[in-house]
Amino acid sequence: QVQLVESGGGLVQAGGSLRLSCAASGSSFSINAMGWYRQAPGKQRELVATITRGGSTNYASSVKGRFTISRDNAKNTVYLQMNSLKPEDTAVYYCNAQIPPPVARALDLEYAYWGQGAQVTVSS
Numbered sequence: 001q002v003q004l005v006e007s008g009g010g011l012v013q014a015g016g017s018l019r020l021s022c023a024a025s026g027s028s029f030s031i032n033a034m035g036w037y038r039q040a041p042g043k044q045r046e047l048v049a050t051i052t053r054g055g056s057t058n059y060a061s062s063v064k065g066r067f068t069i070s071r072d073n074a075k076n077t078v079y080l081q082m083n084s085l086k087p088e089d090t091a092v093y094y095c096n097a098q099i100p101p102p103v104a105r106a107l108d109l110e111y112a113y114w115g116q117g118a119q120v121t122v123s124s
Contacts, residue, residue, distance in 0.1 A: 001110075001113075002027050002097055002109065002110075002113040003026050004022055004023070004095045005023050005025070005115065006021065006095050007020070007021050009093065011121045011122075012121070013123050014087055014124050017083045018120060019080065019081050019082070020036065020082070021077060021078075022078045022095030023076060023077045024097055027107060030099050030103050030104070031097045031098065031099060032099065033097075034051055035048070035096045036048040036050075037096055038089075038092065038120075039094070040092075045094065046060065048063055048080065049069035050096075051070070051078060053071075053073060067083070068080070068083075069081075087124045088122075089122050091120060092119055094115055096112060097113045099111055099113075
């Protein structure tokens with residue numbers, strides 16, 4: 001299995017910065033893409049950013065230019081640097097790890113794993 005442990009959430013004023021970290025353990029060698037999703041109260045979970053093992057990134061339009069996702073494959077850790085935070089960024093942020101289906105089936109793993117969530121609150 002894969003375990004994801006997040007850290008770095010908190011309370012910040014609008015315009016401030018926070019950095020989230022997510023460390024993977026277990027069968028972390030099987031992970032391809034990792035990413036961050038968020039869920040605000042009363043809303044559906046939405047994609048924030050993803051990064052593949054090779055470093056290709058994808059961002060939601062709402063965070064492009066303000067957030068940066070990065071990854072240290074040696075440490076099995078993914079980061080989300082959040083700058084110029086806005087009150088609408090307030091949400092629980094979840095780390096996600098994707099396992100390629102053929103690998104998941106061969107190793108009896110799930111196709112995706114989630115962290116426990118980190119609260120990010122941006123005050124106006």
